Amino acid sequence: MSVVRQFRWADYERVVAVWEASGAAVLSRPELEAKLLRDPELFLVAESGEDIAGVVLGTYDGRRGWIFRLGVHPGFRRQGVATRLVAELESRLQALGCPRINLLVMPDNDAGLRFWASLGYLSYPDVLCSKPMPAPAGQALS
Template sequence: MGSGAPDQESALEAGPRGPSSLAIAVAGAAEEGVESGKTDSAEDTRRARDPELFLVAEAYSDVVAVVMGTYDGRRGWILRLAVHPAHRRQGIAGWLVHELENRFRSLGCPRVNLLVMPDNLAGLRFWQALGYLPLPDVLCSKPLQQATT
């Protein structure tokens, strides 16, 4: 995959995959130390709404990377990109992002946004190399308490 294109033993799959445990396991392994909530149901909802924007890269039948996007009719968002640590530095992430961008274009999406934590220098370099530029926007966030029944 280092050439930016899949090899004979690699595949790209989009859309709902039934149980997302493999994709979530890859994301979990790739994001060690990243705060995560109970996102399975939210990710299932996004996959159902935008199945063509949920991409999974496989090598030798193993899930090695995932990217999830969403499009609200105005802006595209890249919500999660994760490559299993054993498969990094092979061009898989760039390949997935390129394919996701093509899918955004086919939907008529004029712009894609994403969030990167300011201390994630490697992530910032990766995204900037792909043409994503930091903006002076301010991220506002509010943790919500779950309703109790």
Template sequence: MSDLHIRCAGLTDIDPVLRFWREAAEGTSISDDHDGVARLISRDPGALLLAERDGLLAGTVIAGFDGWRCSVYRLAVHPDCRRRGIATALMAAAEQRFVSLGGRRVDAMVLEANERAHHTWTAGGYHREDRWRRWVKPLTD
């Protein structure tokens, strides 16, 4: 994986990341727009991690830490780059970030219907916690 470079996203990466998510990510989020990603990068500049190979975006993960919980979102790898260790490298970078910030446990948002992702998370040492469910309320229309 020596040709894989992982770095934090900057504001100039927003549009390429949004295009990447449309192609590589499962599902959509209410925050999948320019303003949403700009807020993320501005509030927590180290949270959005990008994996690049040969100058091309190959994967992303959001590794957010609010001082209480470590949360992972948007782990996505380009379809042409899957099964090459990119998700593993991104998660290692996210976990390293969390440890350096004093995090104790990682919570990952994983779509229930994305069975392929379930295998990835299990291989990474994560397990499903059935006693919890996500409750949501959009604050905008």
């Protein structure tokens, strides 16, 4: 049974390994440092012994919660890790007064869509628009 807790910097390399093994995009240290200035209590890991079994990154802008980069190491899949991570993140967002949680799933990710639907998330035919921004002088963005 894994324990869900807040991310600590000592976890970073093991979190990167989970993201890589699960196919999730990796956040660089600078990106993560900027995110953690806002709501560090919404970046969660599932710890199993010395291992990080899974990870989820949440954000809250005061209006909507977002779930990003949910990943479970293949050696820990089908054990309820993702469900426990999401439940804890939902609980923390609810405690902040968050009225709705959003997330993005690629339309060809059938397993992901089934997982989120099993947790009560509804699929919407929205169109995602994105605009890359230039990095401030002397700083790299991804």
